[in-house]
Amino acid sequence: MGAGTEPDGSSRSDEEWERFLRESVAGTADAPKEPSARARDVAQRLHGEPGHGPEGRRSHTPVRPERRTGRYVVGLLALLVLLVVALAPGRIVDLFAGADSPPSANHPAQVSPAEAAQRPTVDEPFRGSPAASWAGGAEGISVPKAGAVGWMSAAEVERALARSRDFLVASGLDRGVLRGERPEKAIALINPHQKDVQDLLKTAFRAPSEKNDPLLLFSRFQPSRTHLVGDVVKTRGGLTYREGERGALQVTADVTFVYPVTRADAGGDDEIVRTIVRRELVLSWDDPDKVITEPGTFSIVSYKYDMTNGGCGAPTGYFTPPFGTDRRADGSGKKVDPYDRSAPVGRGESSGDECGRATRS
Template sequence: MSDKPAEDSSSTPEVPDDVWEQFARANEQAAPKEPSARARMVTERLRQQEARGELPEGWRTGPAGQGKKRGRGVWKALGVLLAVAVAVVAIKPSLLPGDPFGSGSGSAGEATETLPAETAAPSGPPASAAPRTPTLDDPFAGSPAERWADGEAGIVVPEAKAVGGRSKADVASALELTRKLLIDANLDPATLRGERPETALDVLEPHQNVPGFLKKALSKPDKKHDPLVMFSRFDPAEARLVGDVVKTRGRMTFKAGEGAAVAVHADYTFVYPVVRTDGTTDVARTIVRRVLDLELSDPAKYRVTPGRIGVVKYDQDIGNSACDVYDGFLHPHFPSAEPTGAAPTGPTTDPYDRSRDISDDKGCGTVSRT
């Protein structure tokens, strides 16, 4: 009789069925499978060919470059990314820093970025841009005004403050009246197509002779009564604005005037792209600079009308418009058309040069660029 105690089957732990099933499946997948009869035949044939030297070197491991398959996939992916990058840059070259294409004007994004508002008189004319022909789709191409503000956005009113005994509210009123005058006289679509600028006329002090002069000039223009001294107007039968954008640049300042008046000085240049109404697509640009001195007088000392402003002085410089034509309209010269009006007698000037004084300009001259 053996001294070894009998094994107690009840002490053996039972394995759950699901664990056994997982173990069986894993064991079946890991176990080597018996090759089929066809596989054994192919293997034997290859072994015999190898023994006779009929197979190329390295046939078991494949071509020498096969181990670089992953590398080729990586280079292929990089190639796709590079092609996408080239396409994106072609569409928007401003994504590249500097001026890699030698345009001389920085990236496209920099070239069209709007300039900050003018706060002081510039020291000289703006730099020349690369020569480009204006089109219906790009009427400011090749112009320094391409970076100027659009329309009313270019007329920035300075922060008002009390000055010369006049309150902050009085100064703010003078500045706003000046802004309304500039907008209606130079930017309003109705004014530009030759209609009567009623808002501008309503801003002016009626006790002055200026409103009466301008009303006569609008109704019966002639050499002595020219509405272009204050208003920008095109003959609707001859030309129309390209699009709805007029480029604007300038500044407005104020100070204490005589007799407790608020004196406002405004100096703005407007660039008008126009096309003839005869169906041609020739685009021309007329550049008009206006310098105005206005005053909001003290109603306690002078006979003035509330909500109106008086004109002390006005000067204008008109570039690319026919000389000695006094019908009340601007007449741009188009490259494909014969010049109209008298031959220019004044000097050649840069209409974009806002650093020069225009009050001493004599005669109708030519412009160095448009």
């Protein structure tokens, strides 16, 4: 049997032999176990050509055939994304920020002019507001993973963080407190031996003033004047923590609350105003061996808040949202965006700043 012939006597061209050997090297199912002399000659010649040297399996990278259809699909998807961004940029921002985001997601969400122009209703009190996409109640207050800090183990830090959020719920979300009731559950979490805060609590509810105002720590509306709309208060923000003085666990809460309210005697008038409050509280869970405290309580290091659509003038102990003509006259100060959480909270114990005018609610 001569070189270049098959067992049946037929012959193959050099091109066919080269193709056959390439397929054999690639591992086709019908590759011959023992090539003929001609096959060996052609194989040696192929291995001498550039690009046909031996290659290890780990470095083998198959080349996939180009598909023009894929380019068209990718281009179509890109056009759709650009269209969505142009029509509803706020939705894209909220998609990446998320309702459960930590406080670092502080830049204000955007809504389109058409959305912002929509009036809130009793059934949709957050309509036209960036808060429409926020979580409600405690779900909007994020809590970080706990680790050991100072005198506390990781498990103790976890309990302290949970109780810190409990204070935010009891002081800013409890329905009774929002209707003007005394915030007993929240007060029970404050160190009873902290004299300055206890003095504030004794005076604030009886004779509110700029220095001793319950609104510094609690959200309250006067039920004879204002009614809350619906059962949901929208929230965004959360807790952070670090080691404080004398090895204490220091927790910082930075949370924005959005309260939809209407006039108590509205009758057929369903004008809805959203009072927006951003609070910053710094709490210290002290080592009882170093600070006089009670188990399960914290000391308040500082407290401050920003508020829009909550009323101006002398403190009354309640938020007093403006309605009708009062709303147009209220807020003679600088314009502020109550949803912008990128700037530090400005209002404190002795603040005498005039009310800001909300650019949106």
